[in-house]
Amino acid sequence: MPFTLSPRLAGATGRGPRANRIAKSLRATCLAALLAAPFALPAHAAPAAAKAETESYVPDVGQAGKDVIWVPTPQTMVDKMLDMAKVTPKDRLMDLGSGDGRTVITAAKRGLTAKGIEYNPDMVELSKRNAAREGVAKQATFEKADLFETDLSKADVITMFLLPTINEQLRPKILELKPGTRIVSNSFHMGDWEPDATEEVKEDCRTYCTALLWIVPAKVDGTWKIDGQTLQLTQTYQMLTGKLGNADITDARLDGKKITFTANGTRYTGEVNGRSISGTKEGGGKWTAKRA
Incomplete structure (x- = not known):
């Protein structure tokens, strides 16, 4: 009923x-x-x-x-x-x-x-x-x-x-x-x-x-190391800004643990797991980031 x-x-x-x-x-x-x-x-x-x-x-x-x-x-x-x-x-x-x-x-x-x-x-x-x-x-x-x-x-x-x-x-x-x-x-x-x-x-x-x-977004604000470069993220709730090396990141945001951003024309998708992030790049290839 x-x-x-x-x-x-x-x-x-x-x-x-x-x-x-x-x-x-x-x-x-x-x-x-x-x-x-x-x-x-x-x-x-x-x-x-x-x-x-x-x-x-x-x-x-x-x-x-x-x-x-x-x-x-x-x-x-x-x-x-x-x-x-x-x-x-x-x-x-x-x-x-x-x-x-x-x-x-x-x-x-x-x-x-x-x-x-x-x-x-x-x-x-x-x-x-x-x-x-x-x-x-x-x-x-x-x-x-x-x-x-x-x-x-x-x-x-x-x-x-x-x-x-x-x-x-x-x-x-x-x-x-x-x-x-x-x-x-x-x-x-x-x-x-x-x-x-x-x-x-x-x-x-x-x-x-x-x-x-x-x-609820993961906490990613701060400095990360990715493929020998520095990924600097500034977080406002689920929205992100920052740089990968000298390049600005764009279209960056969090969906819970999922993170997405674009840098140097490449789209990055990953999942946050505490002090590490791992994922894939658009067009192929994997990436991993660790908190500095």
Whole structure:
């Protein structure tokens, strides 16, 4: 059975004393469309009158969290974010501010091991019930935790719907993750770290909403020795400038561990492995670089 949580429960959340700031930052038309969506729990999920209050908990759109208010994410956006990250069953996903658990549950239904980090304990319990109802309680787990204090190092994919200011606070921690870790954000940027890809999502929104993807780059800034020459690299996130000998390198960038650049008319492609890089040259031939 497909996962069909109510649009009102389809969410992204986090923490927040400055809860009103998200209302200014979110695209008004996207939010308006979500608020206008009908609310209806499946008949089999309607809480019985005799159930405990915690089991009948229903979150309100716009309710305050620790740093941001809770605003739902359309299922089409959830699917787009996972598609952009090219998730596979081998991946481990972590959703920061997991709300009612929709992203985590959707990932689990694709075969991933997925975990939601959520500060609101009622949301955590709601997510667990949703996962159990959808038959993915073993693959989809949830933890009541502060996202700033959470260990992100085991994740291959991180999803989030947080304010730009919070994304920027998380950015140094994210950049220390293993190269190739994929980060996908609903709507909001990461300061001056330009995304590797963006895609618009119109369905379920009256105007376009944006999914943004970043791939954590390897660290290559500095001096390398390659074929008896010096390769000097200057790194700004995934973008590179520098010289190979006396020649400027061009079209240079990182895609996780993968590095590409052109020097003296030759295209170099390689993979970074700690203090060494190895790869091939356009037209044939191999190359290896070692940190000086």
